[in-house]
Amino acid sequence: MTTIFRGRRGKLAADLEGAGWDALVVSHLPNVLYLTGFSGSSGMVVTGSSGTTLFTDGRYAVQARELEGGCRVRIVRGALLDGVAAHLQAIGARRVAFEASHLTVSQNAALKKRTGSKAVRKWGATTGVVEKLRARKDAVEITKIRAAAAVACKALALVLPMVKPGVREVEVAAEIEYLMRRNGAAGPSFETIVASGPRTALPHARPTSRKLRRNELVVLDLGAILDHYCSDLTRTVYLGKPPRRLAEWHRAVGEAHQAAVAALRPGVTGAQVDLAARETLRKHRLDRLFVHSCGHGLGLEIHEEPRLARNIETPLEAGNVVTIEPGVYLEGTGGIRIEDDYLVTDRGSERLTRTCSDIFQH
Numbered sequence: 001m002t003t004i005f006r007g008r009r010g011k012l013a014a015d016l017e018g019a020g021w022d023a024l025v026v027s028h029l030p031n032v033l034y035l036t037g038f039s040g041s042s043g044m045v046v047t048g049s050s051g052t053t054l055f056t057d058g059r060y061a062v063q064a065r066e067l068e069g070g071c072r073v074r075i076v077r078g079a080l081l082d083g084v085a086a087h088l089q090a091i092g093a094r095r096v097a098f099e100a101s102h103l104t105v106s107q108n109a110a111l112k113k114r115t116g117s118k119a120v121r122k123w124g125a126t127t128g129v130v131e132k133l134r135a136r137k138d139a140v141e142i143t144k145i146r147a148a149a150a151v152a153c154k155a156l157a158l159v160l161p162m163v164k165p166g167v168r169e170v171e172v173a174a175e176i177e178y179l180m181r182r183n184g185a186a187g188p189s190f191e192t193i194v195a196s197g198p199r200t201a202l203p204h205a206r207p208t209s210r211k212l213r214r215n216e217l218v219v220l221d222l223g224a225i226l227d228h229y230c231s232d233l234t235r236t237v238y239l240g241k242p243p244r245r246l247a248e249w250h251r252a253v254g255e256a257h258q259a260a261v262a263a264l265r266p267g268v269t270g271a272q273v274d275l276a277a278r279e280t281l282r283k284h285r286l287d288r289l290f291v292h293s294c295g296h297g298l299g300l301e302i303h304e305e306p307r308l309a310r311n312i313e314t315p316l317e318a319g320n321v322v323t324i325e326p327g328v329y330l331e332g333t334g335g336i337r338i339e340d341d342y343l344v345t346d347r348g349s350e351r352l353t354r355t356c357s358d359i360f361q362h
């Protein structure tokens with residue numbers, strides 16, 4: 001494992017050197033985990049030309065000592081930023097970058113003040129430096145996401161018999177989360193969505209005490225965290241025989257999903273994949289009801305790089321893991337979404353939520 005973390009830090013060090021930084025202060029915990037293997041809730045990392053040091057507090061002394069990440073560990077009494085500032089002075093870093101999206105304004109001010117202007121000459125507000133590396137998953141990460149996907153698929157298959165009229169949305173959501181944990185998940189990768197009837201028109205509905213009813217839609221959107229890696233999966237079912245209009249919507253969303261998958265390969269941009277889904281829905285005159293983007297990367301976080309959305313012009317690479325999740329939503333009628341997770345391969349893509357069959361009439 002040590003080799004993996006060293007490899008990641010080696011790549012990052014090369015990127016930092018290329019950009020003219022002596023060190024990067026990493027405060028975003030998923031990035032700390034990615035670079036060191038440390039999964040505690042209090043941690044910061046300074047990494048760069050003088051190696052890598054993890055800063056944490058006394059609660060994590062034992063856990064940090066057992067790290068396989070092969071980096072130095074400092075147990076800090078008081079604010080981690082004090083330890084970071086003292087370290088930056090000690091290693092003589094002159095040009096120091098920080099994570100602008102993850103350091104608060106007050107943390108940033110404290111870091112600069114405590115480090116002092118004599119030590120550091122230039123501070124750099126960077127974004128996405130570690131996230132860019134995280135977008136390309138290695139074999140170990142892919143294995144973990146596969147396992148997280150399998151647990152989500154299993155929970156969905158097991159919960160379906162209880163998705164029946166009379167059961168409350170919250171009961172179904174609780175059962176899904178219980179089933180995921182029983183099958184090895186550390187927890188859900190986001191708050192499980194179970195929405196029924198008109199509530200399906202809300203793409204991010206929270207489960208309520210509403211009872212499922214016959215002849216209504218139900219959207220189930222769930223994901224598991226396993227070994228720190230996330231999965232994300234959505235199925236929409238109709239309790240009864242779907243009216244023709246909704247059956248057509250479901251077919252159109254399925255077609256849009258397949259069109260996006262067909263477009264998914266290295267070199268293609270997130271915008272192009274998004275457009276493939278959007279154009280398909282346009283043929284069915286449903287593109288106006290597709291109110292969100294086509295998908296997102298997932299890994300240590302449920303939403304990460306790369307995004308599959310309009311205006312995303314970065315080309316995809318083999319090793320990216322993304323969701324494809326087109327949907328249509330109409331207030332008063334309802335919503336339909338079909339979501340699976342995919343690995344971008346050298347030639348195209350591979351579905352990771354592979355044991356989940358698509359179902360509609362239920």
Ligand SMILES: [Mn+2]
Nearest residue numbers: 232323325339
């Ligand atoms: Mn998603």
